[in-house]
Structure formats: structure tokens, C-alpha cells
Amino acid sequence: MTRPDRDVMLCRDCCCGDPGKHPTTDHRAQQDALLACAGTTRAGERVRVRVVDCLGQCDRSNVVLVRDFTRGRRPVDTWLGDVHDEDLTWRVAGWAERGGELPEDLAAHRFAPFVPGRG
Numbered sequence: 001m002t003r004p005d006r007d008v009m010l011c012r013d014c015c016c017g018d019p020g021k022h023p024t025t026d027h028r029a030q031q032d033a034l035l036a037c038a039g040t041t042r043a044g045e046r047v048r049v050r051v052v053d054c055l056g057q058c059d060r061s062n063v064v065l066v067r068d069f070t071r072g073r074r075p076v077d078t079w080l081g082d083v084h085d086e087d088l089t090w091r092v093a094g095w096a097e098r099g100g101e102l103p104e105d106l107a108a109h110r111f112a113p114f115v116p117g118r119g
């Protein structure tokens with residue numbers, strides 16, 4: 001696949017996806033739900049979904065990073081944390097598929113990533 005319009009990264013590593021840390025989350029169903037939004041949308045945009053190793057934001061696990069390439073010269077990254085329940089997962093998947101501004105009902109899950117050395 002050439003560069004997608006949106007690249008969705010679902011973290012799965014030491015914290016994200018760990019049933020020991022998040023025992024009430026169905027991590028497999030979450031992964032399946034997000035993977036299901038991969039492909040070409042009705043609007044003809046391409047969405048790629050990848051399961052990735054630790055994104056370095058474990059305090060916010062489960063973490064989903066959505067990188068949007070359609071909104072200017074540089075990609076726009078949206079970090080979503082504490083993604084645990086099924087309804088929230090489906091809302092994230094729906095937005096990743098539709099694109100556009102982050103819906104208000106997801107805003108509480110948006111966070112600025114911790115960057116070592118930047119305090």
C-alpha cells in the first residue's frame with residue numbers, strides 16, 4: 001500500500017493489550033474492531049491499521065495513534081489514550097474511517113504524548 005490517507009496504530013505491548021493491567025477490556029475484540037476499518041472508505045480514502053509495539057505512552061494504555069495525511073503538508077497526529085471499552089473502540093474506528101476533526105465525544109481521550117527530555 002502506498003502512503004495511506006490515515007494510518008491507525010494500535011499499540012500492543014507491555015501495557016496496551018495486557019489483560020493483567022486492563023482485565024475488563026476485550027483486547028482481541030478491540031484489535032479486530034480497529035483492523036476492520038482498514039481499507040478504502042466510501043469516500044475513496046485509504047485507511048491503514050497496524051498493530052505496533054510500545055509507543056512509549058504506557059500511562060495512557062490502551063493507546064491508539066491516528067496519523068492523518070489529508071490535512072496539510074505534514075501529517076496530523078492524534079493520540080488517544082485509555083481506550084478500553086467496546087463502545088469507545090467503535091467510535092475511534094468510525095472516526096478513523098471518516099476522518100476530519102476529532103469528534104467531541106472522543107476529546108477526553110486525546111492527549112499530548114510524553115517526549116523524553118521535553119519535561
Ligand code: FES
Binds near residue numbers: 011015
Ligand atoms: S505498551 Fe502501549 S504505550 Fe507502551
